Every structure is written in C-alpha cells, then in structure tokens.
Amino acid sequence: MSFPCTRCGLCCQKIKGIAELEEFHSGDGKCKHYSQHKGCLIYQKRPLVCRIDEGYEKLFSQLVGLKEYYQKNAEVCNSLQQEQDYPPRYRVNLDNGH
Known part of the structure; x- marks a missing residue:
C-alpha cells in the first residue's frame, strides 16, 4: 500500500514555515520547483520530506x-x-x- 496522493499540488504551494524545505521556498509560499501545469519539476529527486x-x-x-x-x-x-x-x-x- 502507498499513500493515495491525488496530485492536487497544494503541498507544493504551501511550504512556507517548513524548515526542511526552506531552501526550496520561492518567496511566495510555493516551492521553486513546482509548476502549475507540470507539477513537481524535480519529482525523481524531490526532498525526502516530500x-x-x-x-x-x-x-x-x-x-x-x-x-x-x-x-x-x-x-x-x-x-x-x-x-x-x-x-x-x-x-x-x-x-x-x-
């Protein structure tokens, strides 16, 4: 069994305040590697917390x-x-x- 992620992308758009993702923060609350149309641009290399x-x-x-x-x-x-x-x-x- 794996977690049934629905790929809405909100977890990528709300990373402000998450210490493990500080270096990925784009300044507006979103991950700098998140694309509204493509999703995670570093999916295969995304952080462990993701x-x-x-x-x-x-x-x-x-x-x-x-x-x-x-x-x-x-x-x-x-x-x-x-x-x-x-x-x-x-x-x-x-x-x-x-």
Whole structure:
C-alpha cells in the first residue's frame, strides 16, 4: 500500500514555515520547483520530506504507525484543499485508497 496522493499540488504551494524545505521556498509560499501545469519539476529527486512513503520509512516509522501517519497526512491534504475550495474529488480517502 502507498499513500493515495491525488496530485492536487497544494503541498507544493504551501511550504512556507517548513524548515526542511526552506531552501526550496520561492518567496511566495510555493516551492521553486513546482509548476502549475507540470507539477513537481524535480519529482525523481524531490526532498525526502516530500516522499510520503519513503519519508515514513526513513524518518517516522520509529515514532508513529503507518496508519496514523497516513491519517495525519490525509488530514493536512484535505484541510489545504478545503481552504482553497478544491473540488471534493481531490480529497484523500484512506478507506478506498483515494
């Protein structure tokens, strides 16, 4: 199983205040490697904190269970989407994998 990212891009547009992503900040809250039309321009080389599953294994697996980790990430995703009035089809639903 992997985290069911809906690729809305909001996590890339709201990085201000995330210490691990400070060097990627473009000054307007967005990652300098994010394109509205293409998504992450460094996807294969993106930071570990941007890799939900690999980040869990290497950073968080000793601190929290996978289910709780996915739930917290889903809550953040869905909260960002609601704040930006994204359509419900983008919501992360852990019950059916999307």
